[in-house]
Amino acid sequence: MTGPRSDPKEAKGNEKRRLDEALEEGLEETFPGSDPVNVTQPAPSKGDHYVKRSN
Numbered sequence: 001m002t003g004p005r006s007d008p009k010e011a012k013g014n015e016k017r018r019l020d021e022a023l024e025e026g027l028e029e030t031f032p033g034s035d036p037v038n039v040t041q042p043a044p045s046k047g048d049h050y051v052k053r054s055n
Contacts, residue, residue, distance in 0.1 A: 023039050 019039060026039060
């Protein structure tokens with residue numbers, strides 16, 4: 001017997017809520033600022049091969 005399946009709409013809503021909260025936190029932490037907040041982590045450059053990043 002399997003458990004109940006998660007609702008895809010609910011999962012999408014939870015992800016949007018998480019991103020909105022991260023954006024809001026970034027805005028609060030950098031206010032006032034001249035540059036827009038970037039919620040995503042950029043891909044490592046060739047010069048970053050030796051830097052270990054955590055998520």
